[in-house]
Amino acid sequence: MQQRKPTVGLTIASDFHFVELAEIVTKHVAELVGFDEDAAGWISMAVREAVINAIKHGNKQDRNKPVEIEFSFNADTITIQVMDRGEGFDLADVPDPLDPENLLKPSGRGIFYIRSFMDEVHFSSRPGGGTIVSMVRRKSRKEGEKKDADH
Amino acid sequence: MQQRKPTVGLTIASDFHFVELAEIVTKHVAELVGFDEDAAGWISMAVREAVINAIKHGNKQDRNKPVEIEFSFNADTITIQVMDRGEGFDLADVPDPLDPENLLKPSGRGIFYIRSFMDEVHFSSRPGGGTIVSMVRRKSRKEGEKKDADH
Amino acid sequence: MLTIKQRDAEGITILDLSGRITIGQGSAQFRETIRQLMEQGRNRLLLNFADVSYVDSSGIGELVSAYTTLNNQGGQLKLLNLPKRIKDLLRITKLLTVFETFDDEAAALRSFQ
Amino acid sequence: MLTIKQRDAEGITILDLSGRITIGQGSAQFRETIRQLMEQGRNRLLLNFADVSYVDSSGIGELVSAYTTLNNQGGQLKLLNLPKRIKDLLRITKLLTVFETFDDEAAALRSFQ
Ligand SMILES: Nc1ncnc2c1ncn2[C@@H]1O[C@H](COP(=O)(O)OP(=O)(O)O)[C@@H](O)[C@H]1O
Ligand SMILES: Nc1ncnc2c1ncn2[C@@H]1O[C@H](COP(=O)(O)OP(=O)(O)O)[C@@H](O)[C@H]1O
Numbered sequence: 001m002q003q004r005k006p007t008v009g010l011t012i013a014s015d016f017h018f019v020e021l022a023e024i025v026t027k028h029v030a031e032l033v034g035f036d037e038d039a040a041g042w043i044s045m046a047v048r049e050a051v052i053n054a055i056k057h058g059n060k061q062d063r064n065k066p067v068e069i070e071f072s073f074n075a076d077t078i079t080i081q082v083m084d085r086g087e088g089f090d091l092a093d094v095p096d097p098l099d100p101e102n103l104l105k106p107s108g109r110g111i112f113y114i115r116s117f118m119d120e121v122h123f124s125s126r127p128g129g130g131t132i133v134s135m136v137r138r139k140s141r142k143e144g145e146k147k148d149a150d151h
Numbered sequence: 152m153q154q155r156k157p158t159v160g161l162t163i164a165s166d167f168h169f170v171e172l173a174e175i176v177t178k179h180v181a182e183l184v185g186f187d188e189d190a191a192g193w194i195s196m197a198v199r200e201a202v203i204n205a206i207k208h209g210n211k212q213d214r215n216k217p218v219e220i221e222f223s224f225n226a227d228t229i230t231i232q233v234m235d236r237g238e239g240f241d242l243a244d245v246p247d248p249l250d251p252e253n254l255l256k257p258s259g260r261g262i263f264y265i266r267s268f269m270d271e272v273h274f275s276s277r278p279g280g281g282t283i284v285s286m287v288r289r290k291s292r293k294e295g296e297k298k299d300a301d302h
Numbered sequence: 303m304l305t306i307k308q309r310d311a312e313g314i315t316i317l318d319l320s321g322r323i324t325i326g327q328g329s330a331q332f333r334e335t336i337r338q339l340m341e342q343g344r345n346r347l348l349l350n351f352a353d354v355s356y357v358d359s360s361g362i363g364e365l366v367s368a369y370t371t372l373n374n375q376g377g378q379l380k381l382l383n384l385p386k387r388i389k390d391l392l393r394i395t396k397l398l399t400v401f402e403t404f405d406d407e408a409a410a411l412r413s414f415q
Numbered sequence: 416m417l418t419i420k421q422r423d424a425e426g427i428t429i430l431d432l433s434g435r436i437t438i439g440q441g442s443a444q445f446r447e448t449i450r451q452l453m454e455q456g457r458n459r460l461l462l463n464f465a466d467v468s469y470v471d472s473s474g475i476g477e478l479v480s481a482y483t484t485l486n487n488q489g490g491q492l493k494l495l496n497l498p499k500r501i502k503d504l505l506r507i508t509k510l511l512t513v514f515e516t517f518d519d520e521a522a523a524l525r526s527f528q
Pocket of ligand 1: 109
């Protein structure tokens with residue numbers, strides 16, 4: 001997919017106080033590039049979860065470590081990257097929250113939500129250390145396509 | 152004045168579509184660090200004017216040139232820097248909008264507004280080219296202190 | 303910001319929630335309210351979500367915690383007036399099969415005991 | 416977003432403005448509306464700012480332009496119901512001495528002739 005270079009970037013210190021800012025910025029940018037309010041709401045929830053993970057698991061709430069969020073888009077898609085300075089992790093170690101034995105665990109749903117709200121999600125390592133969560137959502141996605149898949 | 156390093160940064164492409172985003176982010180951050188809604192509104196208007204200038208006069212609406220906005224704060228102050236990649240300018244060349252002969256000009260009020268809404272404003276050159284507008288507002292400012300000065 | 307108003311209906315505690323149950327203040331306040339109610343022996347709870355605008359995975363986690371803690375102590379937790387988006391969040395994580403949910407307060411109250 | 420509704424009161428055109436007069440869409444739309452009215456020979460204008468939430472330096476510039484263009488052609492532009500913040504913007508740039516402003520529509524209309 002051809003992507004323009006990022007046109008909006010937001011950097012925050014690793015403090016949960018800034019999570020809502022990331023959410024507001026995402027919603028605004030998504031609506032600006034043509035997503036409807038409902039879609040923009042889901043996209044901002046995905047970014048919110050990724051940012052919480054970056055602050056909590058990645059940067060371990062070290063306020064001196066930034067979380068960077070980059071937005072780029074073309075006619076049909078918005079791509080958002082959330083980057084931390086943590087130690088990374090192995091997706092294979094992440095338990096499936098839909099597994100009956102995990103269903104009533106109080107945590108472990110963030111990545112699952114991110115995947116549900118977005119059309120493509122990639123996790124990679126940041127050169128120099130840290131995790132990059134790269135998320136794509138298409139305007140052409142049929143609403144409910146993914147999030148109703150598990151009825 | 153002792154300032155922490157920036158805790159929030161916003162980068163936008165030089166496109167007027169993103170001016171409102173800068174305004175929203177500024178208002179949110181100012182309220183987050185303890186300014187009341189009214190003060191946050193004035194601060195966001197100052198940043199708005201600085202960002203418009205950075206896009207228009209600095210980067211000349213070249214979408215490939217970023218405008219960077221950095222927020223830092225301590226107990227009493229918020230400091231906001233707006234940086235462009237333009238050619239800079241000489242403050243001495245900027246006409247006084249209160250001069251009777253300029254009063255009915257359609258433009259030329261941006262910098263004056265920035266100075267009115269903030270407690271300290273400095274213009275400097277960015278290493279590598281461009282302008283840095285550095286603006287400070289104090290929580291301890293008496294409301295109306297500056298903006299009513301010209302009754 | 304989360305606001306929680308408490309009502310009593312024939313021994314069942316109804317919590318009218320309003321605002322956001324999200325990481326930080328909202329989740330913490332929700333958790334603390336449930337803890338206090340359980341301390342008072344109030345373990346039949348109906349949570350009214352009509353005015354809840356936003357729940358994130360942290361808030362969903364608090365809901366699940368409250369549910370299991372209450373269940374383990376012979377109590378009950380049921381949900382009223384779930385907005386569509388929050389219902390979606392529960393559905394995709396298969397929690398809609400776990401929680402009893404209602405759109406009618408009277409019916410919800412009758413369902414206890 | 417700026418919305419402009421037009422009313423007519425004994426030959427005076429009242430524009431009920433609602434939203435933001437800021438760089439980009441708001442300023443452009445304001446300018447275009449004034450241009451069209453002048454083309455139609457409607458040059459006695461009362462601008463109702465009651466529902467204007469925001470004006471930036473670009474919007475103030477459009478106001479000044481409209482004022483001078485109308486004045487030059489024998490017209491009049493007056494302002495009604497300025498919110499405090501917008502009044503402040505005009506005051507600190509000494510424009511409050513230039514514009515005639517009113518808080519009462521009837522009084523504003525009577526002032527034209
Ligand atoms: N940015 C990150 N850096 C390091 N580890 C992460 C990151 N994001 C997620 N993880 C790991 O993946 C696990 C699952 O994350 P998630 O599904 O969001 O649930 P939760 O955050 O509630 O545990 C986390 O517990 C953590 O171990
Ligand atoms: N970031 C900037 N880069 C270059 N020139 C600038 C910048 N900001 C302001 N200027 C110069 O200062 C002048 C006055 O700016 P301002 O008071 O905001 O009014 P206006 O933008 O309406 O002209 C501008 O016309 C421009 O020449």
